[in-house]
Amino acid sequence: MRRIWRLLRYLQKYALYSVTSVLLMAVVGALAAFRILLIKPIFDNVLRPDAPPALVLLFHIPHTSITVNLQHFVPSHFRNAWTVVAVALVGSAIIKSICDYLGTVLANKAGFGMITDIRNDLYDSVLRRSTAFFQRHSTGALISTLISDVERVQAAMATVMSDFLQQIFTLVFMIGAVILTGGRMAWVLLLFVPVIVSSARRIGRSVRKTTRRGQDKLAEIQNIVHETITGNGIVKAFGMELWEMNRFRKAADRLLTANMRSVAIQSISSPLMDALGAVAIALLLLFGRDRIMHHGMSAGSFVAFLIATFTLYDPVRKMPVYYNNFQQAVGASQEIFKFIDEQDEVLERKKAITLKSFGGLIEFRDVRFGYERAGVAKEVLHGISLTVRRGEVVALVGPSGAGKSTLVNLLPRFFDVTGGTILLDEHDVRDLTIASLRAQIGKVTQETVLFNDTVRNNIAYGRPDVSMEKIEAAAKAALAHDFILRMSDGYDTMIGERGARLSGGERQRIAIARAILKDAPILILDEATSALDTESEVAVQAALANLMQGRTVLVIAHRLSTVRRADRIAVIERGSVTELGSHDELVELGGMYSRLYKLQFGQDDLLEADLGEVVAAEGEGVV
């Protein structure tokens, strides 16, 4: 119930449209009933030439002496029965059509407006979520909720807002028409109400459950599609097309089963209502025959009553369908609100401080951290202490899985420490506003994240109004300017999804240009592990050298040139800093670093000899 209110709260903004459309739909319902009531004078006055040319009786209010004549509804100079009925018929049809059209448009305006707001809210909250959120939820599930769940709520809301409103008013007024025309016979129909309501509820509940299951299976499919399309290169390289196809087929079969279950349940309601309707009509015929013969009921009244009952039966038959739709919407909204409401781990304090500029000290003080899995945090950093001063380059080295990436991700608060503190100019990072903290930090990662946009917009990401001169200067410093100019549209060239139309080295240099343009005083660098060809490598190293100039850098190093350039090297092993010092000091120490140096960096030596020279040459005077 709370979820329904929450959905309806989104309607508040569109109250004027909704209220107007409700009123218009009420008119439509009333006119539908009015037109049924016209059947009686058609039979009893228009089609009976022997009928006296008196007032055209529309209905008589039961248990009173009040009668309503059709002349009330048409201009007074119309006297002839046909004219009166024809004017009422055509007039009501025109007004009903106009109200129907306007009501439907307005209802949909409110429905679609509301859904657009829900979708925007959902996207907004998903986008702001912490890194842990994206690790907890698969891309497929998120996309499925953003697209399919919202669509489901939209479909239900659009029908609820227009069709349902119209039907509910038709139902209300038609009940009135049935009572007016049928009198006591109408009560027979009451017998069916409990059966209809209870079966609709039961079916609705099952529909909600099966629909949710269907949505989950769809999310599963979307996940597979996302993974295999983005990772298409790997699928090909490993010849896994058949295997992936099978995985997809199995998921598609599961979706089919879930959908069929849902359809099987939904499809029960219409035939069930049909059967109930047939029983009701048969009973009415039995009573009606008796009333016409013994109680003087006119044939017109009886036909009007029968048609009113038939018409009444239409909205009744549709009610379970609406109820199903509504249940589906509630089921889908459950997922939407789950994401909107999810508590973030990384929160900003109420009175967070805005860090205007970075003065020059980063301090990791006894930092502990554990990733949470199924509610249990497994500690991966065990009390790391490290101080980095302004302009210093500190290289983090260590075996894979030691915790290097985890450590650098704590600085911009992608995650929060579980013990100890990280201080930036003596402020705990948790006391700073997230925006001002992240504004101080530039990041270039192994996996360059580029968007399917122009080169220019990729470099200027986050700064749409920056001048072209600045973009070009950044590209030049990143040694990207020349290859960009060689592209078909220069800076306006679209680079394809994730920069697919660029080489690995070019992608990295665009990412470096982006970081140069951001010009943040602190730089987090996660050096690519995969080797590029010598020429690209030289260019990327030179670009990185330019980027690092004058900044405080924490670099996860995989290249000898980088560790050599670092002022200090921190060796991280199993979540702790085990060695700290300059390259020469650590080689001298003869510990882990010297072993790593021989094993991992040693083979770079030959290449480094060339690289060092080129980097130095290119680095000069570019920034």
Ligand SMILES: Nc1ncnc2c1ncn2[C@@H]1O[C@H](COP(=O)(O)OP(=O)(O)OP(=O)(O)O)[C@@H](O)[C@H]1O
């Ligand atoms: N999102 C995560 N959830 C759970 N555990 C994680 C997560 N990310 C990393 N880990 C674990 O934390 C530990 C440290 O990982 P981290 O990525 O920081 O290591 P690393 O030193 O950067 O390794 P590499 O050089 O291979 O990138 C590893 O044991 C890893 O399995």
